[in-house]
Amino acid sequence: xxxxEAVNNVAKRVLEQVPYVQSExxxxxxxxxxxxxxxxxxxxxxxxxxxxxxxxxxxxxxGEKVDYALMHDGEPMILIEAKVTGTPLDKTxxxxxxxxxxxxxxxxxxxxxxxxxxxxxxxxxxxxxMDTKPFLVLDLNxxxxxxxxxxGRFVRxxxxxxxxxxxxxxxxxxxxxxxxxxxxxxxxxDEFVRFLMSDVYEGPKTxxxxxxxxxxxxxxxxxxVEVNLRARLTAAFGGDVGKPKAxxxxxxxxxxxxxxxxxxxxxxxxxxxxxIEVGRLHLVDRESYSSILIDGSSRKxxxxxxxxxxxxxxxxxxxxxxxxxxxxxxxxxxxxxxxxEPTLEARARHVxxxxx
Numbered sequence: 001x002x003x004x005e006a007v008n009n010v011a012k013r014v015l016e017q018v019p020y021v022q023s024e025x026x027x028x029x030x031x032x033x034x035x036x037x038x039x040x041x042x043x044x045x046x047x048x049x050x051x052x053x054x055x056x057x058x059x060x061x062x063g064e065k066v067d068y069a070l071m072h073d074g075e076p077m078i079l080i081e082a083k084v085t086g087t088p089l090d091k092t093x094x095x096x097x098x099x100x101x102x103x104x105x106x107x108x109x110x111x112x113x114x115x116x117x118x119x120x121x122x123x124x125x126x127x128x129x130m131d132t133k134p135f136l137v138l139d140l141n142x143x144x145x146x147x148x149x150x151x152g153r154f155v156r157x158x159x160x161x162x163x164x165x166x167x168x169x170x171x172x173x174x175x176x177x178x179x180x181x182x183x184x185x186x187x188x189x190d191e192f193v194r195f196l197m198s199d200v201y202e203g204p205k206t207x208x209x210x211x212x213x214x215x216x217x218x219x220x221x222x223x224x225v226e227v228n229l230r231a232r233l234t235a236a237f238g239g240d241v242g243k244p245k246a247x248x249x250x251x252x253x254x255x256x257x258x259x260x261x262x263x264x265x266x267x268x269x270x271x272x273x274x275x276i277e278v279g280r281l282h283l284v285d286r287e288s289y290s291s292i293l294i295d296g297s298s299r300k301x302x303x304x305x306x307x308x309x310x311x312x313x314x315x316x317x318x319x320x321x322x323x324x325x326x327x328x329x330x331x332x333x334x335x336x337x338x339x340x341e342p343t344l345e346a347r348a349r350h351v352x353x354x355x356x
Contacts, residue, residue, distance in 0.1 A: 031115025075106035135172035
C-alpha cells in the first residue's frame with residue numbers, strides 16, 4: 001500500500017476511535033499501534049522490529065521506560081513517547097524522549113504523539129541532544145501531502161537515518177519561518193516594524209511612532225500582495241485589470257456564486273495563467289460551496305472554495321504516490337490563496353496531463 005493511502009486509511013479509522021479513548025493504553029492500542037504497523041510498516045508483534053515499554057537504566061533513573069523503540073539492526077533508532085489522545089503536545093514536554101535520546105547512542109529520532117498528532121524530533125541544534133522543537137509534524141486531523149511525503153522516509157523499508165537527518169534542519173527552519181512570516185503579515189511585531197522603519201524613517205523610534213508605523217506596515221504588506229496579484233491579473237487577462245470587477249458582478253448574477261467566490265476565482269485564474277488557458281477554467285456553484293473545474297468537467301477538479309461562511313477555506317488536491325489527497329486550508333481572506341500557488345499549479349498540470 002502506498003504511503004498516502006496508508007496515512008489516509010489510518011487517519012479515517014483512528015478519528016472514529018477518538019470518542020472511545022479514555023486512557024494512554026487505549027491510545028496505544030487503537031491509535032498508535034495501527035500507525036506503526038500500517039503506515040511505518042513495522043510488525044508490532046515482532047520484537048526485532050518493535051520493542052514496547054523499552055527499558056534502559058539512565059543515571060540515577062533506574063528502570064525507566066519509553067513507550068516504543070523501533071529497531072534497526074538490533075539497535076533502537078526511533079523512540080516513541082505516547083500520551084493519551086487529546087493531550088496538548090505543544091504545551092507538554094516529552095521528558096522521557098529527552099532523557100533516552102541523550103543516553104542511547106543509537107537513537108536518531110524521537111516521536112511524541114497522542115495518536116492524532118505526531119511530532120518528529122532529532123538533534124539539529126546540538127549533537128546527541130534532542131531538540132526542543134520538532135522538525136516535522138503530522139496531524140491526522142488535517143493530512144498535508146508535503147508532510148506525508150516526509151513521513152514516507154520513516155517507513156521501515158525506506159528508512160535512511162542520515163538522509164532524513166540531512167533534510168531535517170531545512171524542514172524545521174522553513175516551517176518556522178513560514179509561521180513567523182504569517183504572524184508578521186497579520187500582526188506586525190514592534191521589532192519587525194522598527195526594522196522596516198530604519199530604512200524609511202529618520203526620527204526617534206518611540207512607541208508612539210512604532211504604533212503609527214504598525215498601521216503603515218500592515219497596509220504596505222497588503223498592498224504588496226495586491227500589487228503582485230494585480231500584475232498577475234494583468235498578465236492573465238490583459239488590458240485594464242478593473243474589468244474583472246464587472247465580470248465578477250455578471251458572474252454572480254448568472255451563476256449564483258458570491259462576489260467573494262468570484263474574486264477568489266479571478267485570483268486563481270491569475271495564478272494559473274502560465275499553466276492553462278484561463279478561458280478553460282470554470283467556477284461552478286454547489287449547494288454550500290463552489291468548485292473550480294477545467295472545461296466544466298467534474299473529473300477535472302482544481303479545487304473547492306468554501307467562502308460562504310467563516311472561517312473561509314479552500315480544499316486543495318494533490319497526488320502522493322499515485323493517490324489523490326485532499327487538504328483543507330483555512331483562509332483569513334481570499335488573498336491568502338496566493339500562498340497556495342504551487343499546489344494549485346501542480347494540480348492543474350496533473351489534470352491536464354491526465355485528461356488533456
